Amino acid sequence: MPTPDIEFFFRWFETLGGYLDREAIDIAQMPASEGGRGVVALIDIPEGQTLFSMPRTLLLGVQTSNLRFAFGEEAWKAAKLHERWSGIILCLMWEAAKGPESRWAPYFDIMPIEFDTPMFWSNDELAELNGTAVADKIGKEQVEADYHQKVLPAMKSRSDLFSPDAIPKYYSLEVYHLMGTRLLTRSFTIEQETDEEPATTSQAEDTITAGDISTENDHVDAPLEAKGEDEDEDEDEDADNEDEDTQTTMVMVPMADMLNARYKANHAKLFYEPDCLRMVTIKPIKAGEQILNTYGNPPNSELLRRCGHVDYLSLPSELYGDNTFGNPGDIVELPADQVVQVALKVRGHNETQEDILERIDWWLEEGGDDVFILEIDDENPATLESLDIPIAFARLILHDDEWERAKAKGKPPKPKLEEHTLRVLKEALERRLQDYATTLEDDERLLTLDSPPRKRSAIIVRIGEKRLLHLFLARTSVLLAKTWPSAKDNGATNSGKRKPEKGEKSRKRQKA
Numbered sequence: 001m002p003t004p005d006i007e008f009f010f011r012w013f014e015t016l017g018g019y020l021d022r023e024a025i026d027i028a029q030m031p032a033s034e035g036g037r038g039v040v041a042l043i044d045i046p047e048g049q050t051l052f053s054m055p056r057t058l059l060l061g062v063q064t065s066n067l068r069f070a071f072g073e074e075a076w077k078a079a080k081l082h083e084r085w086s087g088i089i090l091c092l093m094w095e096a097a098k099g100p101e102s103r104w105a106p107y108f109d110i111m112p113i114e115f116d117t118p119m120f121w122s123n124d125e126l127a128e129l130n131g132t133a134v135a136d137k138i139g140k141e142q143v144e145a146d147y148h149q150k151v152l153p154a155m156k157s158r159s160d161l162f163s164p165d166a167i168p169k170y171y172s173l174e175v176y177h178l179m180g181t182r183l184l185t186r187s188f189t190i191e192q193e194t195d196e197e198p199a200t201t202s203q204a205e206d207t208i209t210a211g212d213i214s215t216e217n218d219h220v221d222a223p224l225e226a227k228g229e230d231e232d233e234d235e236d237e238d239a240d241n242e243d244e245d246t247q248t249t250m251v252m253v254p255m256a257d258m259l260n261a262r263y264k265a266n267h268a269k270l271f272y273e274p275d276c277l278r279m280v281t282i283k284p285i286k287a288g289e290q291i292l293n294t295y296g297n298p299p300n301s302e303l304l305r306r307c308g309h310v311d312y313l314s315l316p317s318e319l320y321g322d323n324t325f326g327n328p329g330d331i332v333e334l335p336a337d338q339v340v341q342v343a344l345k346v347r348g349h350n351e352t353q354e355d356i357l358e359r360i361d362w363w364l365e366e367g368g369d370d371v372f373i374l375e376i377d378d379e380n381p382a383t384l385e386s387l388d389i390p391i392a393f394a395r396l397i398l399h400d401d402e403w404e405r406a407k408a409k410g411k412p413p414k415p416k417l418e419e420h421t422l423r424v425l426k427e428a429l430e431r432r433l434q435d436y437a438t439t440l441e442d443d444e445r446l447l448t449l450d451s452p453p454r455k456r457s458a459i460i461v462r463i464g465e466k467r468l469l470h471l472f473l474a475r476t477s478v479l480l481a482k483t484w485p486s487a488k489d490n491g492a493t494n495s496g497k498r499k500p501e502k503g504e505k506s507r508k509r510q511k512a
């Protein structure tokens, strides 16, 4: 039996035209480690069954709230409320302020009011994230700047809509953060319908066509998978609330956002059909099992930033040894600047500063990254492929002839393995490990202690990143020792191409 608030939500959903297979599913409270509240199967459910569906009028966003209309299209744009997230957050505040009068009142009643996303962490808690990919991406200042510079002036310009008395209660910065975080943790990105084409739903990389549930490439939407050039941090930067170039828009999807997620464990996908959205099972589910969606299988750093939790699953023992846990999709960032610093040292600082700056500018103009992502390729865990781009970059900085060739050809250097480059990479990885206040061993010990959940999540993020750094470091050292045995005593002079190791992917140059 659903709890009274959930029953009320179900009835609201059905009254407004939603369909819910009440015999098959319910919303239940699970342990925090399983996601807390989520959707469970009441009976065995076969693949291909619709769990629920809803008309588009049930979605909550800029297109369905009446605020933009009341504000006026031109004024809305003039206030820049169509850019990024401020407009949709304002719509959520506007609808919530209506109380029981809002079309979505029973939906607001069941939405969480407390979150573990780092946006709400204390300074001490945030210090636990130092060195990780989360640390610089929380974006609280940007959110607050948007509130003060865009949203507050817009509200003050329309006292007919936002009475001065209502602002402290319903439209404060605190409420802005609350609604922004609801968006961050629960919203979906959908493609907007045009006259020519029916709408589709999408996640960052994949888009499904309405109605198509049979192909491997179709993909469920995930909360807060935003498209956009600068897929950045905060409530206001992850996506446009209405991106005119990509024609995507963010919406809250009642019921679909009740599903929890775990790395590559989804049971159901959401499809956006011309008239409705439909959640359909993609594999059989046993009675009593939790029904999981996907949030796009992000690494723990991103999962923590966006959703406030981490995945802690058994990891492949061939990579990390027995009984290791974490997120198989983890990544670690290596800033290009760290590679530059070491390469400059190796070059003995002979070059002029301008020369190196010119190379860096060229790299960036060619679309090269300023932060390199190191990750394990699921299908070929032994490969070093994610080192290709930092290697190409290191060669550009290290070797004058490579720089000349790159300029002439308009292509970055090939990621050839040669001693100097490997040494640079190895030292850059070692320096990267110094960015954390603790070592991997410290963190593994800390994890055995009884830490508060936020601290524990931060430790798990750190461990995931450091494990990868150690793994890539070990592989780089093995390559150096194998290919340039004299490198051990630092006196190696032999340089050149390495033959690919058995089983290693052929090393096609990747366009940086």
Ligand SMILES: C[S@@+](CC[C@H](N)C(=O)[O-])C[C@H]1O[C@@H](n2cnc3c(N)ncnc32)[C@H](O)[C@@H]1O
Pocket: 032, 033, 034, 035, 036, 037, 038, 112, 185, 186, 223, 257, 258, 259, 260, 261, 262, 306, 307, 308, 309, 310
């Ligand atoms: C889209 S909501 C899912 C429903 C949510 N549990 C609720 O009670 O409304 C996403 C939030 O659920 C929680 N969550 C989802 N999957 C989780 C998991 N595997 N472990 C822990 N928390 C999870 C996180 O708090 C996340 O921000």
